[in-house]
Each structure stands twice: as structure tokens, then as C-alpha cells.
Amino acid sequence: MLLIIGLTGFCCTGKDTISNYISEKYGYIHYSLSDIIRELMISKGIKITRENLMNFGNELRKKNGNGILSEKVLYKINNKVSTKYCISSLRHPEEILKLKNNSKKFVLMNVKANMTIRFNRMCMRNRLDDTKSLYEFNISERLQMKSNNKYTQQLKETIKMADITITNNYHNIDKLKKKIDYILKRYNLCNI
Secondary structure, three states: OOEEEEEEOOOOOOHHHHHHHHHHHHOOEEEEHHHHHHHHHHHOOOOOOHHHHHHHHHHHHHHHOOOHHHHHHHHHHHOOOOOEEEEEEEOOHHHHHHHHHOOOEEEEEEEEOOHHHHHHHHHHHOOOOOOOOHHHHHHHHHHHHOOOOOOOOOHHHHHHOOOEEEEOOOOOHHHHHHHHHHHHHHOOOOOO
């Protein structure tokens, strides 16, 4: 039985932190769609910036269909023996539908957090591709929401598809872990 927990939400809400915790404690394998974009950009010698990540992802969708990133993850999954996966950075409804249609059980979590907290988290992680001002951070978020171009990120629509919403304004990782443990037990996602 292929079980996939998908995570969506804005930048720095804690999607990868949650995915890594679920992987470590419950034996899920974690893939990030953003990391797949980064891998492809590196292979083509493209500088990794937040703007380039969005543009490259949009071009991939335009050339190969809106579910292309999920197809790339499913290809990786088909080469593994595990049955439990945590997929983070889902930003288009087609990515979700592709994963849902190729799993026995699929649960989508929307992770949200206060914008100021998220910006501070971004400053602390200090990735090269991160924006450096709250103004740029805000503009980047608006670009992820929804546009008339069907190949761009559709985060607003993706969030609406969530089965579970988690608010992660925690400064204490142990509180977040307890919340995740509770949710996984409640939805029978622990011992599958």
C-alpha cells in the first residue's frame, strides 16, 4: 500500500521540518519538490535564487504539464521498496492530483505560520536563494498565490485542497512534534 503525506503552505512554515520529523520517527521517505527543481537547475548551471526557482518551476510545468514535479517524485518512488512517503512543497493542484491518483492513501497537510515568524525563520536559515527583505518576501508570496497563467504556482488553490491544517507559530520544536504525533495517530498514519 503506497501512503503519501503531502505538505503545502507558504515558505518557512515548517514543511521540511515536519517532513524530516515524520521521516525520522515514523520511517517515511521525504522528497521536496523544491529540491527537485534545485537539482534540475544545478544540472543546467542555472543560478539558484527564489525568483529563478519559481520561473524554472513554471517553465517545467508549461513544457511538461502541471503535474511534472510529482511525476519526477513518483519515478523516484517507483525505484524504492518503501511504501511511506512524505512529499513537501506541493504548490499546484495538479501535483496533488497526480500523487493522490498514484497512492492507496493520500493526506494533504497545509502548514501555516505568521508572516513575521516565517521571515525570521528564513533569515536564520540563510539560504542563498532566500529573499533578504520583508518587502521581497511579501512580493514572492503574492507570486505563489494564483495567477491567470495556469502554469504558475497555485498555492491558494492548493491550500484549499488540504485535509489538515497545522498552525506552526512555535518557537519550541517539541510542541510542534507533539502536534504532529497527535495528527498522525488521529489519521492512522503511524504504523502503516
